[in-house]
Structure formats: C-alpha cells, structure tokens
Amino acid sequence: MNLLPKVKHMEVRAGFLAKKVICPDVDGMDRRLAAALEKLPCDAAGTKLKIHVSGHGGEGYELIIGEAYIEISAESSAGAFYAIQTLRQLLREEQVPCLQIRDWPDFAYRGFYHDVTRGKIPKVETIKKLVDNMAYYKMNSLQLYVEHVFEFQETKALWKSAGYLTKAEMQEIDAYCRENFIDFVPSLSTFGHLHDLLEQEQYKHLRVFQGEERLPNFWDARMHHHTIDPLNPESFEVIKSLIDQYAPCFSSEYFNICCDETFDLKCYGEKGYDVGRLYVDFVKKIVDYVQKKGKKVMMWADIVSEHPETIAELPDDIWFLNWHYGDDAEGIREDVEKFSMSGKSQIVCPGTSSWNRFCEKTDRAEMNITQMIGNGYRCGALGVLNTNWGDWGNIGSLELGMYSMVLGAGKSWAADTEPDKAFYGMVNSLLYGAEDGVRALKAVSALQDRIKWTQVCKNYFLHRYNNGEGMEFLSGDEVQAIQREYLKISGELSGESWGNDEYRRELLLAAEGVCVMAELSAKLAGYGLERVSNTEEWLCKYREKWLEKNKASELYRIEELFLYYEQKACRAV
Known part of the structure; x- marks a missing residue:
C-alpha cells in the first residue's frame, strides 16, 4: 500500500472494505474535519465512518477499517485530520484490506519554508495548492520568506518593479492554513537581508557597508551588503515599523525574525568593535x-553559532533554526550535535536544493534532508523546517521542489524514512500519478547539473555591462551532449500522460529551458552548433506558465537575459 508518510503500526486483518464510498457522521464535528471529509468519495449509502476525538493535545490517531465500517480515534482534531489523509491515500488502492493503524509523528513541528522574495511572488491560489499538498503529507507549519515584497510603506517605491503581497492576501492564506491544521508563521528579515530596502535613497545611510554602489548583477548584489546598522537609532525604528505592519496578518503565536547572514558587521569588527556583542x-x-506583542520568537542559528558566547544571553524559549544545505554528512552531524549541546531548542533546516536551477538537485537534496532530519531526531530537535529558496531569480517552478518537500514531510513524521525504491514507488503513485515520475525528475535534475544558471547569468552581466568575473563556457561537445539528453527526455515525456500531469509539463519546460541555456551559451562562445530549441517559443511558454501561477514579479529580468542572449550575443572578445 502506498502511504506517505509511512505509518508507525499497521495490522492487516482478514477481509476487505466492501464499499470505497463513505458516509461520515458529521454531527458535532469540528468543521475543519467535515471539510476534509468532503475530499473523500461520499454517499448516504456508503460505508459508515465515525470519528472520536478524545482531547486537544497530540497528533496521534488510530484508524480501523472493517468490511462495513470505518472508525477513527484521535488525541485531537489535528490527529483526526491526519487520519483522514491516511484514509484518502488508502482509498486510492484497488482493494482496501481490513486493518488497524496506530500512528503518530516523530517531530511535533513539521514545516516548509518558501522564498517569495527573490524574484517570484506566487498567487494566493498557488499557495493554497501548496497548503493542500502539505496537509496531504501531514505537515503542520508554513513560512514564506519576506524581505521587501509586502505592502510595507517603507518599500512602496519598489512595488511596481518587484511586486508585493497585500495584507488581505496574507490573511486569506492564514485562514486557509488554519482550515488545514497548518500554522502560518510570519518570517521577516529584520537585521540582515534588507538589500532592496537599504538601496533606496532615504535608507542608504542605514546600511552598515557604505562603500559600494548598485551593481548591474542585481541577483548577486541582493545577496551582499544587506545588513542594517545596529548602532544607528533609526534602524530599530524602521524594524519596529516593519514588524508592526506585518504581524497583524497572522494568527500564529510565533514570529521568525530571521537575523541571519549579517555579513557586514565585519566592517565594525575591522574598526575594533566586538561583532558578537x-x-x-x-x-x-x-x-x-x-x-511584547505576545509572540514566541524563531530565528536562524548561523550567527549565534559563530559567536557561541552570545547565545546564553538570549531567552530560552527562542526556537533556533539550524540550517545546513550541503551534502557533507560529517559536517551535518557536527553542526546538529554542536547546537544540541548549547541547551537551546533547535529546529533542523535542510533544503530542497532547488535554488539557482529549473529543477531540484535530487541527489544533494536526498542526502541533505535525510542527514539533517536523522541527526535532528537523534539529538532531540523539536522539529524540521524544510527550506525552498529562490536565489538568482527563482527560475524553477514550485512543482519541481515538491519531491524534496515530500521527502522532508515523510521523514519528519517517520524519521526512519529513506529515499529508497519503496519510497520512489509511493511518490510515483501519490505525488506524480506516474509509473516513472521519480526517474524522469532525476533525469531532468542530472540534465540541469550539466550547466550552471549562475554562470549563464555572470556571462550575461559581463558581456552586457562589462561587470563581473571572466566568462566560462561549456565545450561544444558538452553542449551537444545536453542537446541529445534533452531530446531523449522530451521524446519520452511528450508521449506520456500522468495522473498529476502538471509535474510532467513542468519537467518538459525545465528540460527545454536547460537546452536553451546551453545553446545560447554556445552562441555567445561563438560555436556554430545547430539548434534543437527555439528561445522565443520556449520563453513564451515559460512566461505563460509563470503568470498562470505567480504575479509578474521580476519575470522581466529573466526575459531580458534570454532575449539579450538571443538577439545580441556574439563571440566575446
């Protein structure tokens, strides 16, 4: 049976469920459970389903299926909700055996973190679909990464060029999350990563680093020199204003203040200041x-880990978000163990490895997610926050980060989950509705590995603006290898139809995008290769798909890059 996350205990009994149509008893039921039951096949003549909720704590449940009845007993409404998700998956089977399931999560906090700041702002309906997916795989917290893409008065001048989310939209997402037993936690940069705010003329004096003008490579510039000056009294007033505008959008008792990667404080260190202080x-x-606003604090753990002498000064009830995105097993183990020895509460934060790419890097994601969560479980971490960043324009689709999200969801519920053949089969069935969905994903991931989006961008900025480091190009043979692999992938996927076919369509678009990148790079290098893709045709499809799911945001920047390559590029001298 295909169940994700996998269950703790299942006893299969004699017989089979006679009717896979359900007749639930909804009298006095939590309305959120009643809404969840509407996703099951229901009929007045169906199998009787009774739900008993014993209290308000815990997320465990028991599910019993007989030939003519179904019973759910749960510790809370949330537990009953997760039992319904298990039942939804069971009813996909051709035959449902009589059984008893007892199940509970290994981590209390099971979150997903999605970057909406670095170029692509999803529409509310896109976030709702993400929430539906999260709920199906028993996740219980969502955070959206925000620097400037909210209707802050301080960033009003950026609204047209960058786009933004409104208070009403955030409140709509918050309400939808509550309906699905998901805590929508505000996440806001309040110290580092304030580049776009601090690039505005009226706030430039609040930057720690004062020695650099705006660079043409806006994607790279956004990652540097973004720390607000802690010694300027105006800085805290600005941060308070941002918090005051943002916090009321959320019903969560938590607030993630971020405070990561405050690189520029080294400027004060060079002047003799104690950076940790x-x-x-x-x-x-x-x-x-x-x-004082009644919120519990979360924050990234990287800087306090660099200055361990400071961590004792911070309140004990802070949840520290301990991130590590590499595939170094020993380094991951050391990071998680080291923080556990601080005595502070940690959430382990792996990543989908989908940034700087059209498609998630599956080999690194599998290693990173399994190692981070496995070590977190061993060291007593409170939970998991699986991150999906959008560095360098956020070019990839949300769908092509979902495999890694599901792996994180599965392992944060059942820590012994591994990305093995059995897991692939369950993902194929439940996520993709395809016999070989994971294999296709890994093929596109490997294709993307052949060419780096960041290098394509750096070549563009150097050629167009004479800004940046020296160009690097693939060889002609490497480009031809990409063409051959793209044609193979395209030929296979074009002839298929998946149960959840949007994943197949996004894989096709991503594979074609990689081929376009390679061919345009070859053009810039002066190679005389025959093309198998068409830039403008692909870009039209890419734009259509982007706008179907997202606000325009910074799509124009990506279009400018590809069109420049197509129309202007010639061999660099």
Missing part, C-alpha cells in the same frame, strides 16, 4: 519587541 544586543531588542 553588536549582533546580540540588536537581536535582543528585536526579540523583546516581538515578545
């Missing part, structure tokens, strides 16, 4: 302000 003093002010 500067950091922790400003963070304590932010923490105190958020706590």
Whole structure:
C-alpha cells in the first residue's frame, strides 16, 4: 500500500472494505474535519465512518477499517485530520484490506519554508495548492520568506518593479492554513537581508557597508551588503515599523525574525568593535519587541553559532533554526550535535536544493534532508523546517521542489524514512500519478547539473555591462551532449500522460529551458552548433506558465537575459 508518510503500526486483518464510498457522521464535528471529509468519495449509502476525538493535545490517531465500517480515534482534531489523509491515500488502492493503524509523528513541528522574495511572488491560489499538498503529507507549519515584497510603506517605491503581497492576501492564506491544521508563521528579515530596502535613497545611510554602489548583477548584489546598522537609532525604528505592519496578518503565536547572514558587521569588527556583542544586543531588542506583542520568537542559528558566547544571553524559549544545505554528512552531524549541546531548542533546516536551477538537485537534496532530519531526531530537535529558496531569480517552478518537500514531510513524521525504491514507488503513485515520475525528475535534475544558471547569468552581466568575473563556457561537445539528453527526455515525456500531469509539463519546460541555456551559451562562445530549441517559443511558454501561477514579479529580468542572449550575443572578445 502506498502511504506517505509511512505509518508507525499497521495490522492487516482478514477481509476487505466492501464499499470505497463513505458516509461520515458529521454531527458535532469540528468543521475543519467535515471539510476534509468532503475530499473523500461520499454517499448516504456508503460505508459508515465515525470519528472520536478524545482531547486537544497530540497528533496521534488510530484508524480501523472493517468490511462495513470505518472508525477513527484521535488525541485531537489535528490527529483526526491526519487520519483522514491516511484514509484518502488508502482509498486510492484497488482493494482496501481490513486493518488497524496506530500512528503518530516523530517531530511535533513539521514545516516548509518558501522564498517569495527573490524574484517570484506566487498567487494566493498557488499557495493554497501548496497548503493542500502539505496537509496531504501531514505537515503542520508554513513560512514564506519576506524581505521587501509586502505592502510595507517603507518599500512602496519598489512595488511596481518587484511586486508585493497585500495584507488581505496574507490573511486569506492564514485562514486557509488554519482550515488545514497548518500554522502560518510570519518570517521577516529584520537585521540582515534588507538589500532592496537599504538601496533606496532615504535608507542608504542605514546600511552598515557604505562603500559600494548598485551593481548591474542585481541577483548577486541582493545577496551582499544587506545588513542594517545596529548602532544607528533609526534602524530599530524602521524594524519596529516593519514588524508592526506585518504581524497583524497572522494568527500564529510565533514570529521568525530571521537575523541571519549579517555579513557586514565585519566592517565594525575591522574598526575594533566586538561583532558578537553588536549582533546580540540588536537581536535582543528585536526579540523583546516581538515578545511584547505576545509572540514566541524563531530565528536562524548561523550567527549565534559563530559567536557561541552570545547565545546564553538570549531567552530560552527562542526556537533556533539550524540550517545546513550541503551534502557533507560529517559536517551535518557536527553542526546538529554542536547546537544540541548549547541547551537551546533547535529546529533542523535542510533544503530542497532547488535554488539557482529549473529543477531540484535530487541527489544533494536526498542526502541533505535525510542527514539533517536523522541527526535532528537523534539529538532531540523539536522539529524540521524544510527550506525552498529562490536565489538568482527563482527560475524553477514550485512543482519541481515538491519531491524534496515530500521527502522532508515523510521523514519528519517517520524519521526512519529513506529515499529508497519503496519510497520512489509511493511518490510515483501519490505525488506524480506516474509509473516513472521519480526517474524522469532525476533525469531532468542530472540534465540541469550539466550547466550552471549562475554562470549563464555572470556571462550575461559581463558581456552586457562589462561587470563581473571572466566568462566560462561549456565545450561544444558538452553542449551537444545536453542537446541529445534533452531530446531523449522530451521524446519520452511528450508521449506520456500522468495522473498529476502538471509535474510532467513542468519537467518538459525545465528540460527545454536547460537546452536553451546551453545553446545560447554556445552562441555567445561563438560555436556554430545547430539548434534543437527555439528561445522565443520556449520563453513564451515559460512566461505563460509563470503568470498562470505567480504575479509578474521580476519575470522581466529573466526575459531580458534570454532575449539579450538571443538577439545580441556574439563571440566575446
């Protein structure tokens, strides 16, 4: 049977469920459970389904299926909701055996973190579909990464060029999450990663680093020199204003203040300041302000890990988000163990490895997610926050990060989950509705491995603006290998139809995009290769798919790059 996450205990009994149509008893039921039951095949003549909720704590449940009845007993409404998700998956089977399932999660916090700041802002309906997926795989927390893409008054001048989410949209997402037993936690940059805010003329004086003008490579520039000055009293006033505008959109009791990668504080270190002291003093002010609003604080753990002497000064009830995105098993183990020895609460944060790409990097994601969550479980972490970043324009679709999301969901519920043949089969059935969906994903992932989006971008900025490092190109043989592999993938996928066919369509578009990248790079290098893709045709499809699911955001930047390559590029001298 295809069940994700896998269940803790299942006893299969004699006989089979006679009718896979359900007649639930909804009298007095939590309305959220009644809504969840509507996703089951229901009929007044169907199998009787009774749900008993014993309390308000815990997420465990028991599911019993007989030939003519179904019973759910749960510790809370959330537990009953997860039992319904298990039942939804069971009813997909050709025959449902009589059985008893007892199940509960290994981690209390099971979250997904999605970047909406770096170029692509999803529409509300896209986020709702993400929430549906998360609920199906028993996740219980969502965070959206926000720097400037909200209707902050301080960033009003950026709304037209970058796009933004409104208060009403955030509140709509919050309400939808609550209906699906998902806590929508606000996540806001409040110390580092404030580049676009601080690039505005009226706020430039609040940057720690004052020695650099705007670079043509906006994607790279956004990742550097983005720390607000903790010694300028105006800085905290700006941060308070951002929090005041953002916090009311959310019903969650938590608030993620981020405070990661405050690189530019080294400028003060060069002047003799204690960087750890500067950091922790400003963070304590932010923490105190958020706590006075009745919120519990989350924050990234990277800087306190660099300055362990400061962590004791921060309140014990902070949840520290300990991130590591590489595939170094020993490094991951050391990071998780080291933080566990601090005595502070940690959430382990792996990643989908989908940034800087059209398609998630499956080999690294599998290694990273399994190692981070496995070590987190061993070291007593409170939970998991699987991250989906959007560096360098967020060119990939949300669908092509979902395999890694599902792996994180499965392993955060059942920590012994591994990305093995059995897991692939369940993903093929439940996520893709295809016999070989995972194999196709891995083929496109391997194709993307052959050419780096970041290098394509750097070549563009150097050629167009004479800005950046030297160009690097694939060889003609490497480009031809990409063409051959693309044609193979395209030929196979074009002849298929999946149960969840949007994943197949996105894989086709991603594979074609990789081929376009390679061929345009060959053109810039002066190779005389015959093309098998068409830039403008692909870009038209890419734009249509983007706007179907997202706001325009910074799509124009990606279009400018590809059209420049197509129309202007010639051999660099």
